[in-house]
Amino acid sequence: MSAASTLPPPGQTTPRRTLRSWLAIDERAAVVAFAQTTVGRALIFTIGLLAVSRYFDAWATLLAVSAALAAAYLPKYRNPVLFAATWLATLIETATSGNDFAEHIGLVIAQEGLAELSAVGLAIGSLLLVLAGIHHLLRYVRQHPKSLIARRPVITLLALEALLCGLSLLDIMQGLPRVLVWSLLVVVTPFIWFLPYAIIDQRAAAGQPLLLQMAALRPFWSPTYLPFGKGAAFLQKFLAKTTDDLAVTQLKGIKLLVWSNLLLALKAGLGWLLVGRLGTPTVAETVDTFLQGQPYPLLTSWTALAWSTAYFALQIAIWAHLFIGLARLAGYRLPRGSWRPLESRTLMDYFNRFHYYFKELLVDFFFIPTFFKTFRQHPRLRMFFATFMAAAVGNALWHFVRDIGLIARVGMAAALQTYISYLFYCVVLATGVGLSQIRAGQGIRPPDTLTGRLYSFIFVWSFVVCLHLFSDGSRQHSLGERLSFLASLFGVI
Amino acid sequence: MQLEEKQKLRDFLADALVKHGDRNPLADGDLLFTSGRLDSFSTMNLVMFLEESFGIDFSDFEFDVGVIDSVDLIATFVDARR
Numbered sequence: 001m002s003a004a005s006t007l008p009p010p011g012q013t014t015p016r017r018t019l020r021s022w023l024a025i026d027e028r029a030a031v032v033a034f035a036q037t038t039v040g041r042a043l044i045f046t047i048g049l050l051a052v053s054r055y056f057d058a059w060a061t062l063l064a065v066s067a068a069l070a071a072a073y074l075p076k077y078r079n080p081v082l083f084a085a086t087w088l089a090t091l092i093e094t095a096t097s098g099n100d101f102a103e104h105i106g107l108v109i110a111q112e113g114l115a116e117l118s119a120v121g122l123a124i125g126s127l128l129l130v131l132a133g134i135h136h137l138l139r140y141v142r143q144h145p146k147s148l149i150a151r152r153p154v155i156t157l158l159a160l161e162a163l164l165c166g167l168s169l170l171d172i173m174q175g176l177p178r179v180l181v182w183s184l185l186v187v188v189t190p191f192i193w194f195l196p197y198a199i200i201d202q203r204a205a206a207g208q209p210l211l212l213q214m215a216a217l218r219p220f221w222s223p224t225y226l227p228f229g230k231g232a233a234f235l236q237k238f239l240a241k242t243t244d245d246l247a248v249t250q251l252k253g254i255k256l257l258v259w260s261n262l263l264l265a266l267k268a269g270l271g272w273l274l275v276g277r278l279g280t281p282t283v284a285e286t287v288d289t290f291l292q293g294q295p296y297p298l299l300t301s302w303t304a305l306a307w308s309t310a311y312f313a314l315q316i317a318i319w320a321h322l323f324i325g326l327a328r329l330a331g332y333r334l335p336r337g338s339w340r341p342l343e344s345r346t347l348m349d350y351f352n353r354f355h356y357y358f359k360e361l362l363v364d365f366f367f368i369p370t371f372f373k374t375f376r377q378h379p380r381l382r383m384f385f386a387t388f389m390a391a392a393v394g395n396a397l398w399h400f401v402r403d404i405g406l407i408a409r410v411g412m413a414a415a416l417q418t419y420i421s422y423l424f425y426c427v428v429l430a431t432g433v434g435l436s437q438i439r440a441g442q443g444i445r446p447p448d449t450l451t452g453r454l455y456s457f458i459f460v461w462s463f464v465v466c467l468h469l470f471s472d473g474s475r476q477h478s479l480g481e482r483l484s485f486l487a488s489l490f491g492v493i
Numbered sequence: 494m495q496l497e498e499k500q501k502l503r504d505f506l507a508d509a510l511v512k513h514g515d516r517n518p519l520a521d522g523d524l525l526f527t528s529g530r531l532d533s534f535s536t537m538n539l540v541m542f543l544e545e546s547f548g549i550d551f552s553d554f555e556f557d558v559g560v561i562d563s564v565d566l567i568a569t570f571v572d573a574r575r
Contacts, residue, residue, distance in 0.1 A: 204557075237527045335529045352532055363533035371537050372551055379541055386537070441538065445512070 026251035035247035044250055045069055048329055051257035054264060055322055063089055064220050068330035072246055075331075082215035082330070087131065089220040094123045094187075101127070104186040104405040105179070108168075111408070112175050122179065126187035131214075134191065138202050138213055145203035153196040154365045161185070161192055161401060169412060182408060189404050190225050191217055196365060197231025208232035221326035225402045228323040228357050229334050230364075240331045253328025256336070260321035267314040274307050283308045284474045287485045291477075301489055309461075309468040313341060316355055345446050345456045347436035347463060351391065351429075358398075366394035383441060384434040392430035396423055406475075418475035421482055425470035432463060494568040498547070503564060505542050509535050521564040536561070547571050 025031045034040040048065040056064060067085030071078045093099055099120075106119035141150045149156040164185040168178055198213045207213075212232040222228035229235055240246035274280040281289075286301045295301065320337025327334050337356050344350035351359055367390035375382035399422060406415045439445075446452040469482050477485075487493045494502075499521075507519055515530055525531045531539075536558055543549045543561070549571060560570045 348534070352534070360533060367533070367537070368556065371540070372556060376544075376552070379545075383537070383541075437534065440512070 023255070026248045026255070031251065032244060032247045035251055036243055040247075041069070041073070044254060044329070047254050048257060048326075051254070051261050052322065052326065054261055055319075059092065060089060063092075064326055065329065067220055068326055072240075072250065072329065072331040078331075079209055079211040079215060082219065083211045085220040086215045086218065089223065090127065090218060091124070093223065094127050095120060099123070100405070101183075101187055104408060105183045107405075108179050108182045108408050112179055114176065114179060117176075117179060122183040123187060126183040129184065130188050130191065133188075134195065134198075134217065135210075135214065137195075138198055138210055141199050141202040142207065142210075150199060150203040153199040157192050157195055158397065158401070161189065161404070164188070165404065165407065165412075169407070186405060189401060192401060193225060193361060193365075193398065194218055194227050194231065197227055197234070201231055201233040204233070208236055212236075219327070221330065222323035224319070224323070225398075226358055227361060228320065228337055229327050229332060230357070230360065235327075235332050235334075238333045238335075240333060245333070246331050249328050249331055249333040252333065253325045256321045256325035256328065260318050260325060263314055263318045263321070267311065267318065270307070270310065270314075274303065278303075280304050280307055283469065283472050284476050287477050287481060290485050290488055291481060295488060298489065298491075301485075305469060305489070306465055308472055309465045312468065312472075313354070317341075320355070320357070342457065342461075343453075344460045345453070346440060347432045347460060348440055349436075350460050350464065351433045351436075361398070362390035362394040366390040380438050380441070383437055387434040387437050388430045390430070391433045392426040395429070396426045421470045421475075421477070421479045422473075424479050425467055428467055428470070432467075494571055498571075499564065499568055501546065502542075502567060505539070506531075506564065509538060519564070521568075523564075524562050526558045526562050533558075539567075543567070543571065547575055549574050 035044060045065060048068070049061055052065055053061045055061075063085060067081055071081045071085075074081065094101055101123035102119040105122050105126075109115065109117050109119055109122075137149070141147065144150060164181055167173055168181045168185060173181060194217045198217060201207045202210075202213060209232075212235070216227075216229070216232045216235060218224070219229065229238075240249045280300065280303050281296060283304050286296050286304045289295055290301070296304070317338040324334050324337050335356060339353045339356065341350060341354040344353050367386045370389040371382060371386035375385055396419075400415075400419060403415070410418070446456045466486060469486055470479070484493055503519065503521075506525065509531060510516070510519060513531060513535070519525075523530075526533075526536055539561060540551055540556075544551065559566075561567045
């Protein structure tokens with residue numbers, strides 16, 4: 001089909017183009033000008049509150065949206081506002097009963113029979129210690145840019161994590177010492193992947209101010225384990241420079257927040273239809289019934305797996321849009337965290353689109369260091385091995401560290417044993433992405449036709465759905481059980 | 494960097510942009526990576542291209558994507574390193 005034959009007749013536009021044009025409010029001068037007025041800003045604030053309130057508690061919503069807009073409208077006080085909002089949000093969250101820190105610490109307190117200790121109190125104490133420690137660490141790196149932690153931040157921090165974890169498992173560390181070490185470990189863990197960005201920036205000659213570095217550690221817009229927006233240096237590159245640019249950035253942020261809510265509604269709707277009305281089981285249930293010799297019909301099992309994959313993909317997109325939308329309200333025109341993954345043409349493309357900031361973290365801390373050091377004379381092997389180090393080794397490490405709390409619950413041996421399935425997932429994903437990367441390097445790409453796109457969609461998403469069976473996070477079934485179940489889906493068993 | 498070398502670089506980058514679905518024109522001062530037009534993996538393809546085409550050795554250099562963020566910056570970097 002020629003390019004000319006795909007064009008609509010003169011004077012006529014396709015519905016898709018009309019919809020896109022209608023949604024492009026950030027490209028209309030009148031809307032951009034309105035967004036800079038008092039009424040426009042009040043409207044942005046209101047829509048922001050409504051959109052974020054679906055995800056955060058009332059206090060956190062008010063704090064996040066207010067801080068984002070204050071940072072945007074008061075550039076002189078941007079860094080102090082961001083710092084105060086980030087650490088105030090973390091402190092309030094930590095002081096609230098039922099948070100992750102308190103839950104993990106409470107478990108070890110119960111195991112050690114020290115009921116008189118307060119999990120929340122220990123969490124707050126550990127957090128203040130971590131805050132002070134990070135401050136000193138970043139100052140140290142600034143003064144000693146050639147030190148080990150400045151040159152090898154990821155390895156050094158992971159070694160620290162392993163040391164704390166190992167200490168907490170020692171037989172001699174019973175009672176209060178174990179509780180204290182464990183408290184420090186669970187509180188420092190969420191910062192482990194933020195710190196390397198801050199350290200790398202601190203060792204640079206033109207590093208960002210320390211206050212901004214500290215503000216970008218689990219910033220209030222994304223209180224997770226993954227650095228959405230990387231670190232201060234990356235944020236600074238995307239900071240809106242003019243009032244027009246700021247208005248456009250905020251309009252893009254509002255659009256992303258609304259889109260996040262629409263995807264949330266879609267997820268709820270699909271859940272209502274597939275689970276509520278059609279009774280689709282979970283993947284774990286389908287594997288259980290298969291192992292009991294009474295498997296669900298093939299269509300039901302495939303539907304369960306496809307729905308679980310779609311649920312996960314929607315969840316990633318929903319949270320990514322929320323976090324980046326909020327960052328954009330603060331004036332940072334960050335790239336989206338998930339960008340049309342259904343349009344992925346190759347596995348490499350999928351890896352890039354599906355979870356952008358996770359991919360960036362793996363590239364920054366695993367791919368690039370490997371790439372510059374190994375197999376320099378063998379370009380294909382070099383690319384494949386670096387990709388493998390990122391998508392397999394980095395991926396596996398990141399998820400194991402994220403779930404570090406499981407060690408207190410089930411012990412190290414069981415935590416590793418139940419992780420084998422996810423390791424398998426990482427190895428297969430990395431192999432697929434690595435081969436895809438090599439093919440792309442050779443210029444091999446699916447044709448840009450309707451058939452080619454359909455082929456890409458089927459290939460990429462069949463691979464993703466099948467592989468999802470090994471990464472569902474339930475940790476309930478062994479690798480062998482999952483492989484058997486997958487074989488049964490293809491009628492092999 | 495000589496004129497034909499710079500053209501070869503432009504062609505390589507234009508091809509990389511097309512592979513990313515970006516068919517917009519590329520000026521010599523346009524930012525490639527920090528603007529989001531190309532991603533981290535493209536950085537490595539560019540590094541390999543510079544190693545092969547201009548004999549640049551990145552092993553003794555603390556890599557910063559900022560030094561190869563545009564055609565002009567790459568040209569300056571290549572001239573300084575070889």
